[in-house]
Structures are given as C-alpha cells and as structure tokens.
Amino acid sequence: MCNPCPWENATGSRGSRQRWQGPRAGPAGTVSEPRKPRLLLLGYGNPGRGDDALGPELISRLEQLAAEKQLPASLDITLLTDFQLQVEHALDLQHQDLVLFVDAHLTTSPPFCFERVRPDPVPSFSTHWVSPGTLLKVVQDLQGEAPPTYLLGIRGYQYELxxxxxxxxxxHLEDAIKxxxxxxxxxxxxxxxALSATHSQPLEGLPA
Structure with a gap:
C-alpha cells in the first residue's frame, strides 16, 4: 500500500497555492468554451527535512512549468503545497474533478508508487494531521461524494532536519514529474x- 510518511510535522500554517488555467474564453458575445476539467495537485511534506520535501518540490517544479505555459491548456489546475494534510483541505477538494496527492514514501519500490485513495469508513484525526482516506470521508460527508483521488508516493531515504x-x-523526483x-x-x-493497479509501471505502459 502506498502509505505516506507517518510522522506529524509540527505546524498549523497553510502552504502556498497557485491556480493555473489555460487561455480563457474570448470577448463577450462570442461562444463560451465548455468548462475545463478541474484538477487539484497537492504536495505535502516538510521542505526542511531531507526527502520529506519531495511532495512540495514536485509542485514547485510544476509551478515553473505553468509559468512557462507547459501545462495542458485544456485543464483548470490548482497547485497547492502544505506541511501535511489537514481537515481544512476538504474545502480545497470540493468541486474538483480529479485530485492528486504527492508525498514522500518510506518503503515503496523505487521510484514511486501510485494508487487510488478511497474514503476511510472509520476516519481518524490528530491535532495536526489527517490521512488521505479520512480527508476524502470529510469531503464525502460535505458534498455527498468525493472526487476521484490518487496518491503518488515518491521513494525517499533521508529525513533528518x-x-x-x-x-x-x-x-526519483524526475521520474515522478514525467x-x-x-x-x-x-x-x-x-x-x-488502470495505472494505479500497477504502481510504478513504466511510462511507456501508460494506457492510450
């Protein structure tokens, strides 16, 4: 199972947020474009704790690509980082069409694992951290259903401050970005x- 790093990072602050959209519809009076699929990519971890920075670092790299207009213009993408998942992130997940969590992983086979996250029927909370499944259960309770959500766990090795x-x-980060x-x-x-069933399936094996 693609479990995230188990410790809590002692901070209550929210992380950075960037919403990136492709070109908007034309001037008033023109035919409006259909709504773009909404995707949330949320990378979490402590940037000052070695490989625990993998999640935020991946989002940072995507922000650079967005600034260079190298992300798909057909999507409405929100990029978000934080030290850990918190119950408040349920508001970020609402009304999304797809969600991808990115975190460091302690034991997965390199370079990463990739799996579907399901709402936890028995949610558990702590002071500073909730599990991905618990967060989906909160979203499910808020709006009736949770968006399809996945976790990319990138293999890390050192976590010292x-x-x-x-x-x-x-x-592994370079492979994960691809x-x-x-x-x-x-x-x-x-x-x-289909891809989540094979975890770290080679890129050329991505279904067409």
Missing part, C-alpha cells in the same frame, strides 16, 4: 485507475 534532497530521491505530466495529458479516472 536540515538535510537536502538525497541524490536518489532527486532522481509521470505526472503524462497523467495530466490523460485526465481520465479510468486511465488513472
């Missing part, structure tokens, strides 16, 4: 479900 990303984790870009080009829960 003040350490940079390890060389191994940096290499996977995320491939997913964004095929924003279909059916395709993502």
């Amino acid at each position: 003040g350490e940079p990303l390890s060389a191994e984790a940096q290499a 996977r995320v870009l491939a997913l964004l080009n095929q924003p279909d829960p059916g395709i993502w479900d």
Whole structure:
C-alpha cells in the first residue's frame, strides 16, 4: 500500500497555492468554451527535512512549468503545497474533478508508487494531521461524494532536519514529474485507475 510518511510535522500554517488555467474564453458575445476539467495537485511534506520535501518540490517544479505555459491548456489546475494534510483541505477538494496527492514514501519500490485513495469508513484525526482516506470521508460527508483521488508516493531515504534532497530521491523526483505530466495529458479516472493497479509501471505502459 502506498502509505505516506507517518510522522506529524509540527505546524498549523497553510502552504502556498497557485491556480493555473489555460487561455480563457474570448470577448463577450462570442461562444463560451465548455468548462475545463478541474484538477487539484497537492504536495505535502516538510521542505526542511531531507526527502520529506519531495511532495512540495514536485509542485514547485510544476509551478515553473505553468509559468512557462507547459501545462495542458485544456485543464483548470490548482497547485497547492502544505506541511501535511489537514481537515481544512476538504474545502480545497470540493468541486474538483480529479485530485492528486504527492508525498514522500518510506518503503515503496523505487521510484514511486501510485494508487487510488478511497474514503476511510472509520476516519481518524490528530491535532495536526489527517490521512488521505479520512480527508476524502470529510469531503464525502460535505458534498455527498468525493472526487476521484490518487496518491503518488515518491521513494525517499533521508529525513533528518536540515538535510537536502538525497541524490536518489532527486532522481526519483524526475521520474515522478514525467509521470505526472503524462497523467495530466490523460485526465481520465479510468486511465488513472488502470495505472494505479500497477504502481510504478513504466511510462511507456501508460494506457492510450
């Protein structure tokens, strides 16, 4: 199972947020474009704790690509980072069509694991952290159903305070970015479900 790192990061602050959209509809009077699929990508972890920075670092790289207009213009993408998942993130998940969590992983086979997250029938809370399944259960209770949600767990190795990303984790991050870009080009829960069944399936195996 693609479990995130188990510790809590002692902070209550919310992270950074960037919403990126492709070109908007034309001037008034022209035919409006259909609504673009809404995708939330939320990377969480402590940037000052070695490989725990993998989630926020991936989102940072996507922000750079968005600024260079290299993300799909057909999507309404929200990029968000935080130190950990909190119950308040349920509001961010509302009205999304697809959600991707990105976190460091302690034990998965390199370079990463990828799986569907389901609402937890027995949610559990702590002071600073909730599990992905618990967060989906909160969303389900708020709006009747939760959006299709997935977790990308990137293999990390060192988590000491003040350490940079390890060389191994940096290499896995590059593979994970390629996977995320491939997913964004095929924003279909059916395709993502098929891919999640194989975890770290090679990129060339992405269903057409």
